[in-house]
Amino acid sequence: MDIDSNTRVDLIVSGLGNIGRRFLSILDRKRPYLCQKYGLDLNVVGVVDSRGAAIDTHGLDLARLVNIKEKGGSAADYPGGYSDTSPLQVVQRVRADVLCEATPVNMEHGEPGLSCMRHALSHGMHVVTANKGPLVLAYGELQRLARESRLRIKFCGTVAGGLPAINLGQRDLAGARIEKLEALPNLTTSFILDRMAQGMTDAQALSAAQAQGCAEADPSLDVDGWDAAFKLVILANSVLGIPAALQDVSVTGITGVTQADLDRAQAEGRMIKLVASASLQGERYQLTVAPTPLPAGHPLAQLSGQHMGIVYHTDIYGAIAASILETEPVPSAASMLRDLLSIYADLP
Numbered sequence: 001m002d003i004d005s006n007t008r009v010d011l012i013v014s015g016l017g018n019i020g021r022r023f024l025s026i027l028d029r030k031r032p033y034l035c036q037k038y039g040l041d042l043n044v045v046g047v048v049d050s051r052g053a054a055i056d057t058h059g060l061d062l063a064r065l066v067n068i069k070e071k072g073g074s075a076a077d078y079p080g081g082y083s084d085t086s087p088l089q090v091v092q093r094v095r096a097d098v099l100c101e102a103t104p105v106n107m108e109h110g111e112p113g114l115s116c117m118r119h120a121l122s123h124g125m126h127v128v129t130a131n132k133g134p135l136v137l138a139y140g141e142l143q144r145l146a147r148e149s150r151l152r153i154k155f156c157g158t159v160a161g162g163l164p165a166i167n168l169g170q171r172d173l174a175g176a177r178i179e180k181l182e183a184l185p186n187l188t189t190s191f192i193l194d195r196m197a198q199g200m201t202d203a204q205a206l207s208a209a210q211a212q213g214c215a216e217a218d219p220s221l222d223v224d225g226w227d228a229a230f231k232l233v234i235l236a237n238s239v240l241g242i243p244a245a246l247q248d249v250s251v252t253g254i255t256g257v258t259q260a261d262l263d264r265a266q267a268e269g270r271m272i273k274l275v276a277s278a279s280l281q282g283e284r285y286q287l288t289v290a291p292t293p294l295p296a297g298h299p300l301a302q303l304s305g306q307h308m309g310i311v312y313h314t315d316i317y318g319a320i321a322a323s324i325l326e327t328e329p330v331p332s333a334a335s336m337l338r339d340l341l342s343i344y345a346d347l348p
């Protein structure tokens with residue numbers, strides 16, 4: 001297909017770290033394929049990180065940008081780049097079709113992502129995001145803004161990296177009542193419990209997770225269960241259709257799990273995992289994050305410390321499970337492309 005006959009879609013990418021940088025790389029590598037397969041020319045016209053921005057309404061050179069970021073530079077180092085320019089300033093100044101948001105999570109105020117998403121949805125831009133913060137804090141408001149403007153907000157990378165956990169629940173369980181969902185959405189805790197089950201102490205397992213790059217320097221949000229709870233809130237709102245907030249989730253992390261607990265579970269043929277679950281009790285879902293001994297035959301029990309997974313128990317489709325082995329953040333970054341294509345491509 002001739003590139004001129006493609007539909008051009010202009011993108012702003014906010015946040016150029018592990019996810020944003022890899023997303024640019026995927027867009028660059030796949031551009032000819034996306035033109036040929038979907039007739040879409042995905043063109044990045046603005047990017048911004050914590051130090052500045054680069055803007056070109058004709059389209060930025062993505063290979064050059066990725067190179068700058070891989071060397072530790074900023075979008076401001078791109079020829080003609082702007083230092084000290086915030087994501088909101090870029091979203092306000094640059095005309096684009098989609099805001100692709102990949103800045104860090106902030107659960108106090110959701111910034112810088114939340115203001116940018118509000119602005120985008122009020123000014124004709126769809127939103128694609130990997131950032132949980134704005135969704136946990138303002139899911140209902142963002143969906144209402146999108147609905148009122150006939151725009152879309154897509155966020156499949158927020159829950160379990162590259163696993164299409166949300167899409168599966170929203171689309172492929174059509175007509176079903178979800179009686180229970182169980183998820184392992186947090187890599188750090190799965191990795192730590194996996195290593196502890198192999199004989200490491202909790203401190204050794206945490207160090208190993210940090211060395212592997214799957215735990216933050218401050219891992220408290222993960223080990224205390226909050227990251228899994230954030231993801232459960234997003235699943236509850238988007239898949240179960242309930243206006244759940246963080247305070248609706250009963251949260252227990254893995255810090256109380258001892259070697260003796262793991263040994264006892266193993267002797268009984270069980271594996272302890274940090275499970276995020278929503279279970280229908282009468283007409284209401286009970287939302288829980290807790291270390292849970294899963295029987296060996298459970299679809300989540302045998303997943304390694306580098307897997308994430310989800311099981312939906314339904315009234316008419318039985319139990320459907322999906323998992324992903326994610327050893328680097330490429331699938332998470334690719335989930336932003338999946339979201340873009342779900343907005344623009346003529347998918348079956």
Ligand SMILES: NC(=O)c1ccc[n+]([C@@H]2O[C@H](COP(=O)([O-])OP(=O)(O)OC[C@H]3O[C@@H](n4cnc5c(N)ncnc54)[C@H](OP(=O)(O)O)[C@@H]3O)[C@@H](O)[C@H]2O)c1
Pocket residue numbers: 014015016017018019020048049050051074086087102103104105111112130131132133157158161329332
């Ligand atoms: N990493 C994963 O595996 C993964 C998976 C799924 C979802 N996510 C989510 O994706 C988002 C990005 O994660 P990440 O791992 O890519 O984070 P990251 O590596 O820390 O990158 C964050 C990016 O945002 C920029 N940034 C930080 N504060 C900013 C500010 N105030 N204004 C403008 N830009 C700012 C940083 O700028 P500099 O480049 O200048 O530092 C960097 O480019 C997070 O919300 C995360 O939860 C991550």
